[in-house]
Amino acid sequence: xxxxxxxxxxxxxxxxxxxxxxxxxxxxxxxxxxxxxxxxxxxxxxxxxxxxxxxxxxxxxxxxxxxxxxxxxxxxxxxxxxxxxxxxxxxxxxxxxxxxxxxxxxxxxxxxxxxxxxxxxxxxxxxxxxxxxxxxxxxxxxxxxxxxxxxxxxxxxxxxxxxxxx
Amino acid sequence: xxxxxxxxxxxxxxxxxxxxxxxxxxxxxxxxxxxxxxxxxxxxxxxxxxxxxxxxxxxxxxxxxxxxxxxxxxxxxxxxxxxxxxxxxxxxxxxxxxxxxxxxxxxxxxxxxxxxxxxxxxxxxxxxxxxxxxxxxxxxxxxxxxxxxxxxxxxx
Numbered sequence: 001x002x003x004x005x006x007x008x009x010x011x012x013x014x015x016x017x018x019x020x021x022x023x024x025x026x027x028x029x030x031x032x033x034x035x036x037x038x039x040x041x042x043x044x045x046x047x048x049x050x051x052x053x054x055x056x057x058x059x060x061x062x063x064x065x066x067x068x069x070x071x072x073x074x075x076x077x078x079x080x081x082x083x084x085x086x087x088x089x090x091x092x093x094x095x096x097x098x099x100x101x102x103x104x105x106x107x108x109x110x111x112x113x114x115x116x117x118x119x120x121x122x123x124x125x126x127x128x129x130x131x132x133x134x135x136x137x138x139x140x141x142x143x144x145x146x147x148x149x150x151x152x153x154x155x156x157x158x159x160x161x162x163x164x165x166x
Numbered sequence: 167x168x169x170x171x172x173x174x175x176x177x178x179x180x181x182x183x184x185x186x187x188x189x190x191x192x193x194x195x196x197x198x199x200x201x202x203x204x205x206x207x208x209x210x211x212x213x214x215x216x217x218x219x220x221x222x223x224x225x226x227x228x229x230x231x232x233x234x235x236x237x238x239x240x241x242x243x244x245x246x247x248x249x250x251x252x253x254x255x256x257x258x259x260x261x262x263x264x265x266x267x268x269x270x271x272x273x274x275x276x277x278x279x280x281x282x283x284x285x286x287x288x289x290x291x292x293x294x295x296x297x298x299x300x301x302x303x304x305x306x307x308x309x310x311x312x313x314x315x316x317x318x319x320x321x322x
Contacts, residue, residue, distance in 0.1 A: 031317045037200065038207025038313060045208045046237070056233045059225060067222050068212065150201065157197040164189030 007091035019089035026089055033082035037153065040075030043068050044149055051142025053133030060129045061138075065122075097162050103155035110148035117141040173257035182254050192255055196320075199248040203313060205241030209234045210309055213288065217302035227298075231288035242277070260319055269315025276308035 001009070010016055019026060047064045049055035056064075087094050094100045121128075121138045128134050134142075158165070167175075176182065185191045213234050215221035222230060253260060260266040284305055287297065 027321055031314070034200070034317055035310075035313050037204050038309075039211065041204035042207030042209070042211055045204060046212055049237075055237070056225075056230075059222065063222060063224060067220075067224075071211070071215070071221065153200060153204070154197050157200055158193060161189070161193045164193075 004092075004095055007095040010088065010091045016088055016091070019085065026086070029082050029085050029089075033079055033086065036075050036078045036082070040072060040079050041149055041153065043072040043075065045146065047072060048142040048146040048149075051134055052139050052146075053131070057132035061131075061134060062125055062129050065125075094159070097159055098165075099155045099158040099162055103152050103159070106148050106151045106155060110145060110152065113141055113145045113148060117145070170258065170261055173261050176254050177257040179254075185251070186255055192252070195248050195251050198244060199252060199316075202241050202244030202248060203316075205237060205244060206309065207241075209238035209241055210305060214302040214306050217298040228289055231285075238280075263319050265315045265318035269312055269319065272308050272311035272315060276305070276312060279304065279308060 011020075019029075046055065047068055050057075050059070050061055050064050087100075117138075121135070121141060128138060133139070212221060213227070213231050216223060216225065216227060216230050284301060287301055
């Protein structure tokens with residue numbers, strides 16, 4: 001079974017058809033996806049700006065990670081769930097969409113950045129927790145994650161405009 | 167000249183006609199508008215959550231508000247620089263949409279509220295503890311109205 005065949009099979013399931021044709025439910029999921037951006041990217045932006053040493057330099061980074069990051073994670077869960085539902089409703093449209101593919105690729109990059117942060121610099125956070133401007137490796141993960149998340153936003157927003165670009 | 171005629175005249179300006187004719191200008195401005203939403207979301211939430219006893223609770227409210235203000239102003243600037251273009255592109259469509267007028271009214275309210283009541287409270291003495299929750303709830307509800315209104319007027 002190819003990926004396209006899988007998408008076609010998914011699109012033919014009763015639940016996918018129901019969601020695709022339930023005009024208002026689909027739009028409600030889309031609205032949830034877009035508005036949760038304010039929570040997810042909003043708080044991620046603040047955490048990343050602190051990792052870059054550009055904001056609230058007197059506050060230890062660990063405080064952002066323990067007190068603000070849970071909101072980022074919560075926002076991400078809502079976005080991932082609503083995003084998956086939208087893919088589930090229209091898999092055959094999304095599959096060939098280059099912006100959708102770019103978004104998935106960037107999601108992998110963002111995931112790797114978060115994983116790297118957790119597996120490397122975060123393990124030694126005691127050494128730089130109170131640095132007004134954290135070490136270069138920390139700033140790199142903060143900056144990269146910001147670039148990837150904004151890239152994901154741009155790619156996501158462009159999904160409906162694929163036919164105008166290509 | 168009625169308001170509808172003004173909107174129609176705006177929409178018919180050669181610049182706006184050209185913008186509508188471009189396949190990418192509107193999406194690009196809409197994307198910047200969305201980035202503005204994320205910036206405002208972060209700047210508002212970090213302070214309002216703190217008022218509710220959540221988020222960065224170890225920081226004094228006034229200090230947090232001062233740190234978040236440049237971000238808030240940046241977000242609002244991005245929105246005010248992009249929003250009117252999105253509106254002018256399809257002004258007569260929005261004229262008939264109730265969510266558009268709700269969004270506009272909430273926007274005026276939240277801007278006035280943010281830069282008078284909320285700002286004075288945040289930067290003033292932290293004595294009035296009892297006002298924290300209503301302040302945060304009002305701020306977040308008004309911003310939510312603006313955002314939901316914005317999302318609704320974009321639907322086909």
